[in-house]
Amino acid sequence: MKTTPTMARMFGMGFGELLVVLVIILVVFGPGRLPEMMGSLGKGMQAFKKGLGEPPEVGRSPEAQNAAVKVKPGA
16 A cells, blocks of 8 residues: 555654554543543634634724623623
C-alpha cells in the first residue's frame, strides 16, 4: 500500500509517535474521563465556530448590554 504524505506524517508526527502520545493521554486521564473530555472539546469547538460566524457587536455599548441582561423576566 502506498502511503500519502498526509497519512505518513499527521500533525508533524509519525504513526509511532502518535501512538505513544495517545497511550500517555489514556494513562493520564483514564478511560472513564476521556469521553467526557472529548465531549467538552467538541462543544468548545462548536462554540468557537459559532462565534466566528456571528457578526461582531460593533454598535452595542457595554451599558446597553447590561440593561438587556437586567430586563429578563422571571429572574
